[in-house]
Amino acid sequence: MKGKVCVVTGATSGIGEVAAIDLARRGARVLIVGRSAERCAATLERVRQAAGGDPSMTESFVADLSSQAEVRRLADEIGKRCDRLDILLNNAGGMFLAREESADGIEMTLALNHLSYFLLTDRLLPLLKAGAAARIVNVASDAHRGGRIDFDDIQLRRNYGGWRAYQQSKLANILFTFELARRLEGTGITANALHPGFVRTRFFQDFTGWVGFIIKLGARVAAIGPEAGARTSIYLATSPEVEGVTGRYFVKCRPVNPSPRSRDRATAERLWRLSEELTGHAAAVR
Ligand SMILES: NC(=O)c1ccc[n+]([C@@H]2O[C@H](COP(=O)([O-])OP(=O)(O)OC[C@H]3O[C@@H](n4cnc5c(N)ncnc54)[C@H](OP(=O)(O)O)[C@@H]3O)[C@@H](O)[C@H]2O)c1
Numbered sequence: 001m002k003g004k005v006c007v008v009t010g011a012t013s014g015i016g017e018v019a020a021i022d023l024a025r026r027g028a029r030v031l032i033v034g035r036s037a038e039r040c041a042a043t044l045e046r047v048r049q050a051a052g053g054d055p056s057m058t059e060s061f062v063a064d065l066s067s068q069a070e071v072r073r074l075a076d077e078i079g080k081r082c083d084r085l086d087i088l089l090n091n092a093g094g095m096f097l098a099r100e101e102s103a104d105g106i107e108m109t110l111a112l113n114h115l116s117y118f119l120l121t122d123r124l125l126p127l128l129k130a131g132a133a134a135r136i137v138n139v140a141s142d143a144h145r146g147g148r149i150d151f152d153d154i155q156l157r158r159n160y161g162g163w164r165a166y167q168q169s170k171l172a173n174i175l176f177t178f179e180l181a182r183r184l185e186g187t188g189i190t191a192n193a194l195h196p197g198f199v200r201t202r203f204f205q206d207f208t209g210w211v212g213f214i215i216k217l218g219a220r221v222a223a224i225g226p227e228a229g230a231r232t233s234i235y236l237a238t239s240p241e242v243e244g245v246t247g248r249y250f251v252k253c254r255p256v257n258p259s260p261r262s263r264d265r266a267t268a269e270r271l272w273r274l275s276e277e278l279t280g281h282a283a284a285v286r
Contacts, residue, residue: 014201
């Protein structure tokens with residue numbers, strides 16, 4: 001990975017932090033993104049140590065990715081710090097038991113988990129095109145299997161459920177990845193999605209009530225650690241085995257079939273157009 005430039009979002013915890021440290025250890029220049037300056041500083045220190053202490057090999061960027069203005073600013077800042085990008089690991093995400101809205105007035109799960117992947121990727125595209133066979137890796141989830149895109153009420157104003165919103169957003173990650181891969185055909189850039197497994201991270205820490213109790217108990221008993229949880233992300237970002245492989249969904253470092261809904265091209269195209277509308281951004285990848 002020497003000479004490669006990587007961006008990792010959600011790098012201040014869990015899967016993203018393990019991936020960022022691993023990429024640095026392999027010799028890549030790693031740009032980490034987090035929403036808290038304090039946590040970014042702590043992670044940056046760990047990533048820097050993995051990079052052998054060389055400060056030029058790591059940098060951190062603070063941005064709340066649920067805000068479109070922040071995503072745009074982040075892409076501009078990254079553009080000022082490097083002239084190409086080889087790996088984009090879209091990993092930041094969350095689940096919100098009660099309905100919340102982002103600074104742009106968009107349902108939070110959709111804003112953070114899907115629209116930030118969509119907007120950041122497209123804004124970084126010129127840098128990715130300048131990279132060497134750049135790879136876009138989108139962290140999705142097997143939670144997508146029960147999900148559907150509710151085009152009549154994608155922001156779930158009428159009937160919100162945290163799990164429903166999360167399933168929809170993770171289905172959107174896969175639909176987006178596949179549509180992106182189709183649109184990037186011939187550019188040399190690949191786009192793949194993955195399920196990391198049920199992973200013991202800070203993801204569930206704010207869950208309260210009986211749902212929180214059960215999930216936290218389940219995580220203690222059945223979840224894998226963040227090192228194992230980051231394995232497929234790292235595999236897709238680094239392995240020569242997946243060079244040129246694009247438009248696939250991976251679990252445990254193997255391509256598997258995601259749900260039939262996630263493979264529906266008309267749904268993917270419709271979601272793409274809606275994502276353009278919701279971000280007010282005409283994608284550069286056409
Ligand atoms: N854990 C699982 O079992 C599991 C299963 C399937 C898929 N996933 C997916 O894996 C990805 C990583 O999750 P994780 O388990 O590693 O969770 P995590 O430990 O909670 O890490 C999430 C990361 O996203 C960042 N983040 C959250 N909201 C943000 C915002 N508004 N702006 C910018 N960054 C924000 C967090 O920042 P802070 O450090 O500031 O909180 C953190 O760095 C997510 O996309 C999740 O959907 C997880």
